[in-house]
Amino acid sequence: MMIVMQETATAEEIEAVVSRVERAGAHAHRSEGARVTVIGAIGDVEQDACVADLGLEGQPGVDRVVPILKPYKLASAQFRHGERSILDIAGAKVGGGHFALIAGPCTVESRDQVLSTAHAVREGGAAMFRGGAYKPRTSPYSFQGLGVEGLKLLAEAKLQTGLPIVTELMDMRDIDAVLEVADVIQIGARNMQNYPLLSEVGRSGRPALLKRGLSARLDELLMAAEYILKEGNSDVMLCERGIRTFESSYRFTLDLMAIPVLKEMTHLPVIVDPSHAAGRRDLVAPLSLAAAAAGADGIIVEVHPRPDEAICDGPQALEADGFAEYATAVRSAAELAGRALSAV
Ligand code: PEP
Numbered sequence: 553m554m555i556v557m558q559e560t561a562t563a564e565e566i567e568a569v570v571s572r573v574e575r576a577g578a579h580a581h582r583s584e585g586a587r588v589t590v591i592g593a594i595g596d597v598e599q600d601a602c603v604a605d606l607g608l609e610g611q612p613g614v615d616r617v618v619p620i621l622k623p624y625k626l627a628s629a630q631f632r633h634g635e636r637s638i639l640d641i642a643g644a645k646v647g648g649g650h651f652a653l654i655a656g657p658c659t660v661e662s663r664d665q666v667l668s669t670a671h672a673v674r675e676g677g678a679a680m681f682r683g684g685a686y687k688p689r690t691s692p693y694s695f696q697g698l699g700v701e702g703l704k705l706l707a708e709a710k711l712q713t714g715l716p717i718v719t720e721l722m723d724m725r726d727i728d729a730v731l732e733v734a735d736v737i738q739i740g741a742r743n744m745q746n747y748p749l750l751s752e753v754g755r756s757g758r759p760a761l762l763k764r765g766l767s768a769r770l771d772e773l774l775m776a777a778e779y780i781l782k783e784g785n786s787d788v789m790l791c792e793r794g795i796r797t798f799e800s801s802y803r804f805t806l807d808l809m810a811i812p813v814l815k816e817m818t819h820l821p822v823i824v825d826p827s828h829a830a831g832r833r834d835l836v837a838p839l840s841l842a843a844a845a846a847g848a849d850g851i852i853v854e855v856h857p858r859p860d861e862a863i864c865d866g867p868q869a870l871e872a873d874g875f876a877e878y879a880t881a882v883r884s885a886a887e888l889a890g891r892a893l894s895a896v
């Protein structure tokens with residue numbers, strides 16, 4: 553149930569509604585828009601019925617009470633009645649006309665690799681730096697990431713460049729270490745439906761970048777986002793990174809249609825990862841331009857100073873030397889779609 557307050561509602565009136573909702577056993581999620589406050593009363597079917605029986609419509613400050621029609625309640629476009637969410641990651645904005653370029657290596661490999669890439673992408677116009685210290689690898693025999701040592705290198709990159717850090721969390725036991733450095737916690741495609749992990753990231757309050765699972769539908773992606781939002785963490789961006797289809801000529805099929813369709817379904821920002829979809833460097837630029845022109849709110853792309861020597865995902869990494877040129881082209885495509893490139 554969604555309780556839309558009047559524009560003139562006072563703090564006391566809002567508080568009174570929140571406590572009545574909570575007494576009925578539902579969670580009360582406050583969402584303060586530019587004009588009005590909306591209180592989402594989120595609960596199971598029984599709690600919903602209790603809230604419906606409260607007669608909140610007549611309560612001072614309440615404009616109207618409307619049911620939220622989708623199962624992904626807090627993530628639904630309806631919940632923000634058309635207003636888009638804008639995330640502010642240490643000054644870098646994503647969503648609602650702000651386009652963020654997130655760039656960096658697949659994996660943190662060495663001090664030299666991390667720092668040289670971070671400087672190159674910063675100079676080229678990236679708003680955030682990505683790099684994995686914990687890597688989800690298909691084979692248990694592949695390099696699994698540098699772990700805490702890798703996180704320390706990311707912290708150094710942040711200190712030197714000022715770029716906010718996006719890094720993946722795979723295991724709840726590493727959350728404290730990851731929180732030391734991550735400005736954005738990445739949940740990888742393989743963990744999209746790891747519900748305890750999603751709830752933990754929700755409770756951490758740290759912005760999250762949630763990747764679409766390899767075979768996940770958009771409603772399943774939004775239900776996964778709901779786990780984070782439900783814990784009171786409203787800073788979630790969704791990421792299309794390619795899905796499995798019958799096509800085998802390339803690694804994954806980048807589902808560009810997900811961009812406009814997700815925008816219809818949700819208020820959350822939608823970004824695109826062209827690197828993992830393509831698996832090939834030469835496809836990364838055309839896919840990035842298409843994603844930006846289709847209205848994506850950002851791109852997360854892999855960059856390496858010497859892709860041939862990369863331990864992980866080298867064939868899809870852009871060369872750090874060519875990053876500035878790539879960023880200029882992406883900026884034009886984003887501008888075509890009415891978005892301005894974010895910077896820190
Ligand atoms: C990554 O971003 O390095 C990664 C492993 O991505 P995904 O979870 O989309 O495969």
Ligand code: MN
Nearest residue numbers: 658854864865
């Ligand atoms: Mn990778």
